[in-house]
Amino acid sequence: MKATIRSVAQEAGVSTTTVSKVINHTGSISEQTRKNVLAAMKKLNYSPDVAAASLRGKRTKAFGLLVPDISNPFYAEVARSIEDRSHDFGYNVMMCNTDNDAEKEKNYLSLLTSQRIDGLVVASAFRSPDLLEEMLDKGFPMVLIASEIPKLSVNTVTVDDYKGGYLATSHLLSLGHKKIAIIIENVRSNAARLAAFKEAMQEADLPIPDGFIVKTEAAIQKGYESGKKILSMKEGPTAIFACNDLLAAGVLQAAKEVGLNIPQDLSVVGFDNTVLSTTTSPMLTTISQPIKLMGAKAVDLLIEEMKQEKGNKERLLLSPELIIRQSTASISI
Known part of the structure; x- marks a missing residue:
């Protein structure tokens, strides 16, 4: 049976009022009691029915954002673009760093739903798509950015x-x-890049x-x-x-450590066109993803779904661009 606030209270040995205080961050309770309640929620796999609360119009003016690694400049820039666009609509963003770990994904999803977020942006492959599917089945607003989960019927923004x-x-x-x-x-995204690499090499008969x-x-x-x-x-090579x-x-x-000069001895191409690509020496030739546009489109889709302006799900596929800098050159004969 699905866990309830009453069963969580019984497991933690507290009142339902105390559980409600923990969920909603209200009232005064001890740190140990809070930990006991959170442990009970985790053990019973309990989370408030945020989908139902959202559909009843109880807006918290907050979105959740799941990223795999915020230290990666790409995801840092994605998060910034999502935050900027969300602010335009009067929403705050609660971000969680998952490290592509299934247990962390589950825990953070539980945390975000307990905060009664109004919508969710997922910027990772997500190891447990069934959890997202349950939320989607309840009509919870959601969008994937820079990732795809084929089995899910969900708004998606990718390059x-x-x-x-x-x-x-x-x-x-x-x-x-x-x-x-x-x-x-x-x-998954790199699998497509690898497939393209193989195709281009095959076409060149190499x-x-x-x-x-x-x-x-x-x-x-790495x-x-x-x-x-x-x-x-x-x-x-x-x-x-x-x-x-x-x-x-x-x-x-x-390359520098083994005595190779870039690009005279070795050409290097990256992918993303983050701020990192202009701080390397030499500056990096790379494939540019329209990161700011991706973030804005993701939030726009989330807002549209919350307003129930569109019943169908959209898959936006944006175009990348080659940015040529100093890390590539013609091969020396």
Whole structure:
């Protein structure tokens, strides 16, 4: 049976009034009592029926935002764009950092719903889509940004990752590079970028040697480690496509450490066009995602759904753009 506020009170050994105070952050209760109630809520998998409260018009003027890693400049800029647009409509944003961890996702979703948020923006692949599906089934306003969950009928704002991957690879091919490696994060968006990379290489009738495709996590250190691994190969690449700017920054570090000059000895392309791409040395050639527009469109869709102006779900696919800077050049003969 579904947990109730009464069963939570019984589990925690307190009154239903005390549970209500914890949920709504009202009244005066001890820190230990608050912890006991939260532990009981977690044990019983209890969360208030925020969908019903929202549909009854009890607005809190707050949105929830789930991101996988706020230290990644891409998600930091996404969060800022969402916050700016939400402020235009008079809404605050409560952000949670999930680390792509299923348990954290579950806990933060419970926390946000207990705060009776009016809508939710999910900027991660989300390991437990069934939890989101339950909220959607109740009519809760939600939008995905920079990620897709195919099984869900939900508003989505993404960039054309396949086109971005193809632009990056084609740029390197146009400079005469034939030995091109790729470093990707193991997420759905990067799968599309990898598919585009393979397609462009196949069209150019070029092989992809073993070891030229490296999967890792999105971090500068991981880009550095992956770059060192690729560049230590006997027949290494003359160019590397790193599927986000963090990985690309790490590759630049690795190249310099092994004595390679960028772009004379090695060309590097990133993806995202975050502020990081203009702070590296040399500045990074990258694929630009329209981050500000993505955030604004996500909030607009959320507002429209709350107003019940549109019954159907939208999938907005925005176009990326190649930004050429100093990290790529024609191959030296």
